[in-house]
Amino acid sequence: MTEDLQRRIAYALYLENWSFENGSRAGLLKDAETVEPSDYSKDMKGHLFCPRCFTNLSRVPHDKDHSTSSMEAHFKHLPTYRHIGCMLRSTQGSGKKYSSIESVSQAIDNEELVIINSFMQDKPEQRVVGGARPFDEAQIEDVDGPESEVPLGQHDGQTFKVPSKITSLRGICRNFDKNYYRYYFLPGNQHAIALTMLLNDARKVTEEDDKPKLYFVKLQKSTHHGNPPGPTNIRMTFLEKSPHVIDFCIKTQHRLQNDHGIGDDTEGRYALVYSSVTSNGIGLCFKNLGWGEIALIPEKYNYLIEDVYNAAHS
The missing domain is CATH 2.40.50.140 (Nucleic acid-binding proteins)
Known part of the structure; x- marks a missing residue:
């Protein structure tokens, strides 16, 4: 594990009264505040979580902007959870594979995984909000696509038939921080890959x-x-x-x-x-x-x- 990889945790999820062992991942993703190292305050200690593996993070150093070696403050995983694989901690491949259709469905339900059938070719019907300019209008950002046979399994040749989306980059950009570490299966790809790696x-x-x-x-x-x-x-x-x-x-x-x-x-x-x-x-x-x-x-x-x-x- 290198310092460069550690420092790639661009932000932490901050939510009090949540735990990796007992909390709902969907609830964390929905309710947590995103916090950069520069936004950290001491009262956040113990309530910061990795946006990808959801285990606890600490901020180094805890109480200043630079360490004694002049390294900028950054987030890192706790040794307690070293057995939990995470793309932000190890050099493992960026592709995500799943062991069963149930695990795929759970990842989709928890909004950790998005299967994209295609991107919208035509402008959707507009829902104008107040006096918004054209690019501020509330738009339909995705619609249900067909069930797609996708190679998301842990074994070569294993595929799952799952619901997909016909979506837009506008929808991804609107909540870019929430989507930044989410896994996406793009058209023509062989793996689900985190947006940051795509x-x-x-x-x-x-x-x-x-x-x-x-x-x-x-x-x-x-x-x-x-x-x-x-x-x-x-x-x-x-x-x-x-x-x-x-x-x-x-x-x-x-x-x-x-x-x-x-x-x-x-x-x-x-x-x-x-x-x-x-x-x-x-x-x-x-x-x-x-x-x-x-x-x-x-x-x-x-x-x-x-x-x-x-x-x-x-």
């Missing part, structure tokens, strides 16, 4: 890729093309990119990005995109996106995206 950094992309993946991107200049500008004109939103790529952009009709709040004033913001990577002149782009395949991440969750980036470059 996120690919677009700044590391250097060539076309036919296989759709889940990317996080940092937005730069965005331009609405066409004269006069209109909803069906192209909007090109450029991304922070690899130095080996001339340019990299999201290239869609203006109305799609506008629906998700992406436009002239979103430079510096993070977004999620589920897409293949195609050429665009001498550069690269994400294009032909469905409505559910792009979403702006609320700024309050920037620390989680930056945690993924820093972990990948540690």
Whole structure:
């Protein structure tokens, strides 16, 4: 176990009067407050839990921002639970396997596992709340999909028939902290993988890729093309990119990005995109996106995206 892995616990779940041995995991996920190391106070001691394995965490150091070796404060697992496997503590593979259909169903019921059949291609019916702007409107974020035969078993070739969702990245981003360590089975994958392990950094992309993946991107200049500008004109939103790529952009009709709040004033913001990577002149782009395949991440969750980036470059 390395210090880098320990420090990848980006936040703890804080809930008084809950215990790993007797508490409901669904209740913890629903009621707990998310706490970063910098938000910690001494009265939280004994009430902090891992967002992935749900065992107790401690904050090191307990009463200051840096240790005697100048290491920043961070969360770590307690030795008492060293026998409980956790992707945030060990070097085990990121894929999650299950022993029975009952264990899969329980994980789905506890909202620890989401089976995604596909992402929405068309905009769902809107439910406008007050005077909200388009990307603040309450939307239908997922609908029930067909039962899917998925290879989630511990043994090679073992599959389970389970209910799935047709969902949107907007739904994942809305409660990004709750979803950050949740396991997702994406279309075409062979394992359920934690969201934090599914996120690919677009700044590391250097060539076309036919296989759709889940990317996080940092937005730069965005331009609405066409004269006069209109909803069906192209909007090109450029991304922070690899130095080996001339340019990299999201290239869609203006109305799609506008629906998700992406436009002239979103430079510096993070977004999620589920897409293949195609050429665009001498550069690269994400294009032909469905409505559910792009979403702006609320700024309050920037620390989680930056945690993924820093972990990948540690």
